[in-house]
Structure formats: C-alpha cells, structure tokens
Amino acid sequence: MPTTDLGAALAGVRALVLDADGVLLYAGQPLPGAVEALAMLDAAAIPYRVVTNFSLAHRETLAAGVSRQFGRPVSPATIITAASAAAAYTATHHPGEPLLVFASDDAQREWDGQHLVSPAEAEDPATPVAAVVIGDAGDELSFRNMNTAFRRLRSGAAFIAMHRNLWWVTAKGITLDSGAVVAGLEEALERRATITGKPSPVVFREALRELAGDVRAAGGPRLRANEVAMIGDDLESDVAGAHRTGLRGLLVLTGKTDARGLASAQGAGRVRGPAVPDAVGESLLVVVARLVGRGAATDGAVNAIEAGDGPR
Ligand SMILES: [Mg+2]
Known part of the structure; x- marks a missing residue:
C-alpha cells in the first residue's frame, strides 16, 4: 500500500485554507488544539483563510463569535463563507x-x-x-x-x-x-x-487570490496554487475541491471523517481521484505543528493511506 507522509505532503506549503466545522470547531465548540494551531500560524507568519460553507451569518458576526470562543481575536478578513463568496460572485x-x-x-x-x-x-x-x-x-x-x-x-x-x-x-x-x-x-x-461555496472552484480561487495578496503585501515571492494546502474533514468538499483548483488537500480526523470511516470508505473504493488526500493528520494541531516544524507530530499522523489512481 502506498503511503503519504505528512511532512512530505506539507513540503513547500506557504499558506493554508482551513475548513471550520470539523477542523476548528465541532457542533459550535472549539476543537482541542485549534486555538493553539492558529497561534502557531500567526507566530510563524503563515497566512491562512478559513473557508466555510456555513453561511447563516455575516463574516463580522462569525469572527466576533469565534473570537469569543477562542479567547483570541479572529479577523473577519481571514474568513470566506459561501455567502460572502456568493455576494462577491453576483457583484462581479x-x-x-x-x-x-x-x-x-x-x-x-x-x-x-x-x-x-x-x-x-x-x-x-x-x-x-x-x-x-x-x-x-x-x-x-x-x-x-x-x-x-x-x-x-x-x-x-x-x-x-x-x-x-x-x-x-x-x-x-x-x-x-x-x-x-x-x-x-x-x-x-x-x-x-x-x-459558490465548497467544493466549487469559485471559493477556492477567491481564497487563493486573497492569500496571494497577503504574501505580496509581506514582500514574498508570488504564491502558486500548489503552495497552498487545504485542511478539511470532508473528502469531497474540502479535499477534492482543493485538488480540482490546484491546491493540496489534507484530511483531518476530527470531524465528519474518523479513522474508521476513512478505512471503510477506502475499503469500499469510494476514495478515488481528487478525493484522495495528500496526507491524513489526526488534527489541525498535528498538521500545523508539522508545518511550522514544532513537536513530534509524526505520532499523530495517520500515514498509511491508499492512493487512488484517478486524475487530480
Ligand atoms: Mg467540515
């Protein structure tokens, strides 16, 4: 069985797209390690966007709520919802x-x-x-x-x-x-x-455009799509959507897909083509710790995943 190493899957990654439900939050509550993971990204000056299909609230409301729950400020500018992406689409x-x-x-x-x-x-x-x-x-x-x-x-x-x-x-x-x-x-x-929301390319392109702007503002070299990794808990919305827009796609096991669900989907041949994650991490914290080079993240990585043979 081919294996994908978390470190290898993150090599050269300069920016992240994070799913919210199942990655940062579950049933409205912060997931363990999520706050620490965002602090690590800020400390390492790695830009990110939280891209969510949650669209009941304006980004300002969402950011205020998440800031309260997380006990740290979360800027509305770091959030893209399916609603904000739809509004950007109709404006254009x-x-x-x-x-x-x-x-x-x-x-x-x-x-x-x-x-x-x-x-x-x-x-x-x-x-x-x-x-x-x-x-x-x-x-x-x-x-x-x-x-x-x-x-x-x-x-x-x-x-x-x-x-x-x-x-x-x-x-x-x-x-x-x-x-x-x-x-x-x-x-x-x-x-x-x-x-306009995930897994549509519309929202991933918007995230990429904004992240490229962050990198440019910081004086970095031009950001390419394959230098951005999406971290999500949904094989189709997050992983396949990211891959179809040229981003990397990593799965974490804190939401919709747990280790048993992933194994069963793989066993049934349902994880194919663009839905095959570049790597699987136990949680956002495990992935981010590995990205910024902190902690023995290997222990939490689920390395053995079956690679599909379909097109990305
Ligand atoms: Mg999710």
Whole structure:
C-alpha cells in the first residue's frame, strides 16, 4: 500500500485554507488544539483563510463569535463563507442587477450595496429578477418562496447557490441543509446551479487570490496554487475541491471523517481521484505543528493511506 507522509505532503506549503466545522470547531465548540494551531500560524507568519460553507451569518458576526470562543481575536478578513463568496460572485457577474437572495438577515448584509428584491416583490412577474441565490435562509426556504424562486428561474434568471451540502451537524444534531433545496430545484428545472461555496472552484480561487495578496503585501515571492494546502474533514468538499483548483488537500480526523470511516470508505473504493488526500493528520494541531516544524507530530499522523489512481 502506498503511503503519504505528512511532512512530505506539507513540503513547500506557504499558506493554508482551513475548513471550520470539523477542523476548528465541532457542533459550535472549539476543537482541542485549534486555538493553539492558529497561534502557531500567526507566530510563524503563515497566512491562512478559513473557508466555510456555513453561511447563516455575516463574516463580522462569525469572527466576533469565534473570537469569543477562542479567547483570541479572529479577523473577519481571514474568513470566506459561501455567502460572502456568493455576494462577491453576483457583484462581479450581475452588477447593479435585481437579485432574489435567500440568506439569513445577517448574511444578507454581505450584499450591502447590491440591488436586492424581496420574495414578495418577486412574486409579481413584472418585477425583474436577474439572478436567484439559494442559501441558508432557514424558514425563508418555504414552499411558497421556493415556488417563487422556481418560477423566476424557469423564466431565465441565473441560478446561483451557496453550496450543495445536504445536511450538517448543529447543537440540535443532524440538520437538513439548503443543498437539499438546491437539489430539488435542479431536478425540477433540469439545470444545474452555479455553486459558490465548497467544493466549487469559485471559493477556492477567491481564497487563493486573497492569500496571494497577503504574501505580496509581506514582500514574498508570488504564491502558486500548489503552495497552498487545504485542511478539511470532508473528502469531497474540502479535499477534492482543493485538488480540482490546484491546491493540496489534507484530511483531518476530527470531524465528519474518523479513522474508521476513512478505512471503510477506502475499503469500499469510494476514495478515488481528487478525493484522495495528500496526507491524513489526526488534527489541525498535528498538521500545523508539522508545518511550522514544532513537536513530534509524526505520532499523530495517520500515514498509511491508499492512493487512488484517478486524475487530480
Ligand atoms: Mg467540515
């Protein structure tokens, strides 16, 4: 069985993209070692972006909450959500055009300065709608509102969605996610949405662009995609998404995928192509300690992973 060494997988890495759920947090609580890992990155001046499909809040709200929980300041500028990526996308592709956006009230502030129409306004066929954005709007994703969205999409509005996540874990347990609504609309419309969150290249390219800016501001040489490693707990959203955009993809076992789940997925031949991680680490702290050259991280690394033979 081929093995991938954590140290080898991190050689030459100059910046990180971190998933939030299952890497920094689990069910809303900080994971052990996560705070220490971020402090290590700051001390080593390694730039990072937290890229999350969590999109119920504006980045400022998210950063304030995480700062409180972590007991250290986390800047909103280090966070990219599926909502902020969607707002950046509509600003670029539909500037000044009327948008029907389904997001929480707080996340909708990401669209400040853009032209939004309400679901009630959009029920009137005379109201122009250039694009529909489906995100985490909770009870706003009602049958009535989704019917309005469906009609506008059928009439030719651009179809944008924050992500395809079908479910996630909250303090209340396993919870249906807005990707389930997106899947239903896609079936009814017989066309696919443009996804802005993970695993879409849209959000990874945005992270890469911002990280390259950080490196440039620090006077470093131009940052290449393969010098950036994504660290996540989801083989498809994180690892495969990163690989398809040219980043490295590492898996940690603190979230959706534990050692037993990984072994079982590998055994069933379900870890293939871009979903094959460059390496597997026990936790973010283990990976970051190895990256900055601190600690006997090898003990926590899960080195033996089966390499796939598909394309990256
Ligand atoms: Mg995750």
